Amino acid sequence: MTVMGREIIQILEEWAPKRLAVENDRIGLQVGHPDAEVKGVLVALDVTEAVVDEAIRIGANWIVAHHAIIYRPLNDLRTDRPAGRVYAKLLAHEINVFISHTNLDAASGGVNDVMCELIGLTNLEVLLPTYQPSLQKIVVFIPESHHEKVLQAMCQAGAGAIGEYSHCTFNLHGTGTFLPGEGTNPHIGEQGKLEQVSEVRLETIVSDEVRDAVVQAMKKAHPYEEAAYDIYPLELQGERLGVGRVGDLPRSVTLRELAEKLKVAYQLSGLRMVGDGERRVRKVAVLGGSGGRYYRNALSCGADVYITGDLDHHTVLDALAEGLTLLDPGHHAEELVLQRVVDILQRKLPSINIQATTVDTNPFTFL
Incomplete structure (x- = not known):
């Protein structure tokens, strides 16, 4: 049975509607045509040249990604440069790119819920409401x-x-x-x-x-x-929906114990810890991706510790001075949602080959 691109878009937007996204987020179909037939789907966090090569290799003509391929304004489309080569390959091989970003962060069962599930948080509430x-x-x-x-x-x-x-x-x-x-x-x-x-x-x-x-x-x-x-x-x-979650651990643990639990649950080789490792924590705020600027939301929710990525020096000093401990598993922890996306699409489209990328797009290595 022929499956068209609009069917993929409908499935994803029913799960993670555009209205859940933060203002001006770059989401939706960014490359290609909504009526393009779906021959295969590759699910990825980022659209890099290696990811596009993988899509070509497995015969996927749709890429569903979390991070926008067109995020900042384009100055040119020179194919002798890395960014231009990616677009050239996408167009030459008629590969369509659909983005589900902060709307997938906010969606029930999306990025933040997966991150909370993996460490056993309960009594979840929204950290940063975007829609009600x-x-x-x-x-x-x-x-x-x-x-x-x-x-x-x-x-x-x-x-x-x-x-x-x-x-x-x-x-x-x-x-x-x-x-x-x-x-x-x-x-x-x-x-x-x-x-x-x-x-x-x-x-x-x-x-x-x-x-x-x-x-x-x-x-x-x-x-x-x-x-x-x-x-x-x-x-x-109605129910408040939005980005990030606040919930409770089954019991209080030390910050260091939570950090070790996070490394296993998120499959990390390392992470950054801010605060006294022996301090006991139980109420946890989580925001996948880059969430340093929202640390005061975590404080106002009564969180003992805030898990988010891309923390900068000055934000960390301010948060620590206000009594908040932090764990930074990296922006790339959002990739934990990829298999969930595959599963949801595969249930609705059983005749289509749908895979999560095997390409590691995390630019950081812990030594």
Whole structure:
């Protein structure tokens, strides 16, 4: 069965929607055409020349990467220079590049959740919120004969989702009345005659991003020419989503013990530790990639230790002075999510060869 690029994009954006990304992040399709047929997929952290060569070697014409290949403005596309050679190879071999960056950091089960899972953190909360959907209540009146059909259609479109629960609705039986006018073609009743019908009042919650899809699904499943429904704005808001996590270890450990645990869990040859190695820690903030500028968010959440990459000298001194210990596993720790991406795509696209890169793009070596 032929699979087109839009199917990959849809799968990834359903998991990690663009709205979760931080402002001005470079995400989405950066090279290629969304309607290009998918012959194979290579999942990588970075798009380097070696990664492109690997894609060519395994017959993958789509690369799904975490870090944007077009991040800073291009000054030229000279093919005698390293960056230009990469673009030339991509275009010559018709390889498409799709980027899922801070939206994948924020997504449930994405970069930060994987990093937390590997060290056993529980009671997770968002460190840096980037999105919180508005909620509305939708009420629709349905003849009893079509109640189940309409309920299922609405919930499959995203209505009734509360936390880890789906299909959350309230249903009340009653009598609906209507009088079909001239020119109508009623599913029940006759023109000019008042009709009384046993109906169900269905109430459920929708977030603003799925509201239109839910209404369309409801109308499609509803038997009436004109479905009667209401939408009420609510002061309630949906689950806060965003970058980074704060959670608890099963028990307190020393900073040094946590550092050793991190080396094993993240498959590191070394990391940087800031603070007294014998200090006991339990509440942990995690932000994959470069998160030094958010250390005060970790402090305000009550974290004992902050795990993030690319920490600079002055930020570390400031954080340490304010009582925060830190562990820097490197920016490249984000590669821990690659197999998760492969697994999600492979479940949805079983006929396509999908692999994580074997190329090590970490520019640092611990000696």
